[in-house]
Amino acid sequence: MSRAARVVFEHVSKRYPGTAEGSGAVDDLSLEVPAGTTCVLVGPSGCGKTTTLKLVNRLIEPTSGRILVGDRDVAGRDPIVLRREIGYVIQQVGLFPHQTVGQNVETVPRLLGWDSGRRRARTDELLELVGLPAARYRDRYPAALSGGERQRVGVARALAADPPVLLMDEPFGAVDPLVRERLQNELLSIQEGLAKTILFVTHDIDEAIKMGDRVAVLEGGGRLAQFGTPDEILANPASDFVARFVGADRGLKRLALARVGDLQPADVTIAHPGDSAADARARVVADPFPYLLLLYADGQPIGWIGGKDVPGDGELAESMAVSASPLLDRHTTLKDALSMLLASSVQAGIVVDRRGAYQGIVTADMITERMRPAAESRS
Amino acid sequence: MIDWPWMADHLDELAFRLVQHFFLAAIAVGVGFVISLAAATWVARRRRLRGLLVGTSSVLYTIPSLALFAALVPVTGLSVLTAEIPLVLYTLLIFVRNFLAGLDSVAPEVLEAADAMGYSPRGRLVRVELPLALPLIVGGLRLASVSTIGLVTVSGILGDRFGGLGFFIFEGYRRVFATEIWFGGIPAILLAVAVDLVLLRVQRRLTPWAASEAVATGRQAAGAS
Ligand SMILES: Nc1ncnc2c1ncn2[C@@H]1O[C@H](COP(=O)(O)OP(=O)(O)OP(=O)(O)O)[C@@H](O)[C@H]1O
Numbered sequence: 001m002s003r004a005a006r007v008v009f010e011h012v013s014k015r016y017p018g019t020a021e022g023s024g025a026v027d028d029l030s031l032e033v034p035a036g037t038t039c040v041l042v043g044p045s046g047c048g049k050t051t052t053l054k055l056v057n058r059l060i061e062p063t064s065g066r067i068l069v070g071d072r073d074v075a076g077r078d079p080i081v082l083r084r085e086i087g088y089v090i091q092q093v094g095l096f097p098h099q100t101v102g103q104n105v106e107t108v109p110r111l112l113g114w115d116s117g118r119r120r121a122r123t124d125e126l127l128e129l130v131g132l133p134a135a136r137y138r139d140r141y142p143a144a145l146s147g148g149e150r151q152r153v154g155v156a157r158a159l160a161a162d163p164p165v166l167l168m169d170e171p172f173g174a175v176d177p178l179v180r181e182r183l184q185n186e187l188l189s190i191q192e193g194l195a196k197t198i199l200f201v202t203h204d205i206d207e208a209i210k211m212g213d214r215v216a217v218l219e220g221g222g223r224l225a226q227f228g229t230p231d232e233i234l235a236n237p238a239s240d241f242v243a244r245f246v247g248a249d250r251g252l253k254r255l256a257l258a259r260v261g262d263l264q265p266a267d268v269t270i271a272h273p274g275d276s277a278a279d280a281r282a283r284v285v286a287d288p289f290p291y292l293l294l295l296y297a298d299g300q301p302i303g304w305i306g307g308k309d310v311p312g313d314g315e316l317a318e319s320m321a322v323s324a325s326p327l328l329d330r331h332t333t334l335k336d337a338l339s340m341l342l343a344s345s346v347q348a349g350i351v352v353d354r355r356g357a358y359q360g361i362v363t364a365d366m367i368t369e370r371m372r373p374a375a376e377s378r379s
Numbered sequence: 380m381i382d383w384p385w386m387a388d389h390l391d392e393l394a395f396r397l398v399q400h401f402f403l404a405a406i407a408v409g410v411g412f413v414i415s416l417a418a419a420t421w422v423a424r425r426r427r428l429r430g431l432l433v434g435t436s437s438v439l440y441t442i443p444s445l446a447l448f449a450a451l452v453p454v455t456g457l458s459v460l461t462a463e464i465p466l467v468l469y470t471l472l473i474f475v476r477n478f479l480a481g482l483d484s485v486a487p488e489v490l491e492a493a494d495a496m497g498y499s500p501r502g503r504l505v506r507v508e509l510p511l512a513l514p515l516i517v518g519g520l521r522l523a524s525v526s527t528i529g530l531v532t533v534s535g536i537l538g539d540r541f542g543g544l545g546f547f548i549f550e551g552y553r554r555v556f557a558t559e560i561w562f563g564g565i566p567a568i569l570l571a572v573a574v575d576l577v578l579l580r581v582q583r584r585l586t587p588w589a590a591s592e593a594v595a596t597g598r599q600a601a602g603a604s
């Protein structure tokens with residue numbers, strides 16, 4: 001059961017009874033979520049996100065169209081069996097107040113008839129996974145948890161039977177930004193290990209960009225406004241609605257998607273303490289970038305010497321360098337890199353490897369240059 | 380005023396009447412409980428039937444008890460049925476109201492979560508809805524028990540085979556003998572209080588989760604003030 005399964009919507013529409021023609025909750029939705037990837041449904045309140053999720057596990061039946069989980073049409077499946085194979089985190093968490101945290105988490109395994117030893121082991125494993133030490137939390141009732149802890153239990157409950165597909169409806173909606181950030185990161189690292197097919201609902205575009213391999217932007221009436229990778233959506237919004245929805249700062253948001261490792265670092269003039277100053281001066285003067293980077297023998301940066309400050313004779317010394325500009329890791333996002341550069345007096349950040357050794361430099365110009373081509377290809 | 384020696388002479392009979400009283404009440408409460416539970420769970424999500432059930436049980440509740448006992452005599456004679464039918468009918472309104480309120484008290488997101496986890500409708504009822512309705516279900520049980528213990532005395536109108544402790548009250552009234560009225564009345568009150576206390580403990584035992592809920596809401600209330 002743990003094998004991931006793709007989820008496919010084919011021309012799916014849902015109109016609630018009693019609503020006017022053309023004002024559906026979901027309108028002719030077609031999209032495919034490949035197995036093992038995360039698709040985020042994002043859009044303003046009331047645009048049909050929750051409805052779309054509930055169509056997958058048949059809490060709601062579509063008016064027309066069909067939905068495949070794996071390769072099977074859900075309409076032909078027993079809803080109760082289907083739901084036990086699909087993890088669901090509901091928008092309002094919905095823990096069972098009369099059951100302990102442990103009993104809540106083991107709900108689906110119990111329905112599937114697992115024996116109590118296996119259930120217990122699984123529950124403890126999951127509570128640890130979502131960052132709640134089992135010994136402390138297993139026997140508490142939901143009323144004795146904070147909002148963030150409840151949402152974690154909700155996630156653990158959805159994962160309990162190791163379902164191939166996970167539906168998450170604003171799973172981190174009710175917590176403060178710091179806790180949300182932590183829960184997001186935890187889910188990302190959990191997902192790295194599990195590779196579930198996840199449909200994740202949010203109305204927060206930043207969360208969508210962060211969590212999604214693909215993002216589906218929905219607009220009022222349940223119409224799909226755009227479906228693509230976060231970078232595609234930020235670089236080329238398909239309509240004014242999408243452009244407005246992703247925000248005027250979409251350029252900066254794209255920066256958050258790319259990392260220093262995606263850039264080809266540039267070379268600068270380097271030297272080591274003890275090297276001939278005259279030689280170094282000759283090299284730096286010849287370079288359009290008028291700074292000399294002084295490195296230790298193992299490659300770790302010491303700092304910069306301005307080209308004109310390099311003495312005409314003698315040896316280079318550690319004391320000549322002014323301390324190094326921001327050190328960038330290949331995992332640093334370009335957004336963070338740019339903001340570090342703006343905050344320091346030098347134009348360049350030094351890219352270092354895991355051991356801290358110099359690899360090259362990245363300048364603010366290189367970062368903005370990198371964002372340009374995709375943006376131009378829009379017109 | 381009070382004839383203590385008479386009381387001492389009749390302790391045996393008091394014990395017998397007390398047991399009889401208890402069983403007359405317990406049968407009525409038990410039967411009423413089962414009927415109401417079945418009816419309430421059946422109509423809970425059917426709006427039309429639900430109105431009908433609450434309406435019917437309300438009307439039944441308005442019939443004066445004495446009249447109901449008397450009216451049944453020609454039909455069922457001076458039998459246990461004649462004593463129990465009115466008692467059962469009076470429990471229905473209390474139970475039905477409380478059971479429906481209990482089922483209504485389950486939060487919609489909890490029901491939705493239960494469906495989404497793959498509970499069958501029956502499984503959801505047994506494992507989620509009824510347990511969460513327990514505080515109001517047991518609340519109804521307490522109310523119905525106390526009220527039925529009171530009403531059992533009225534069945535003494537059917538003669539000395541019924542009425543439990545009410546027998547002494549009717550006898551005392553007929554003989555204008557105050558001691559005997561107290562002799563029946565006060566134990567009846569004590570029985571009701573005792574049963575209520577026992578059920579209160581049962582309620583706490585059955586719903587351990589309600590305690591941390593009370594703490595949580597108390598905390599919120601304190602924080603809000
Ligand atoms: N049971 C229902 N009957 C009629 N209309 C409904 C029902 N449920 C939802 N709707 C309507 O369908 C539309 C989509 O609702 P849905 O709950 O899917 O929105 P959503 O995108 O999840 O919103 P939110 O971000 O506020 O959770 C809304 O206009 C809503 O009013």
Ligand SMILES: [Mg+2]
Binds near residue numbers: 051091
């Ligand atoms: Mg919603």
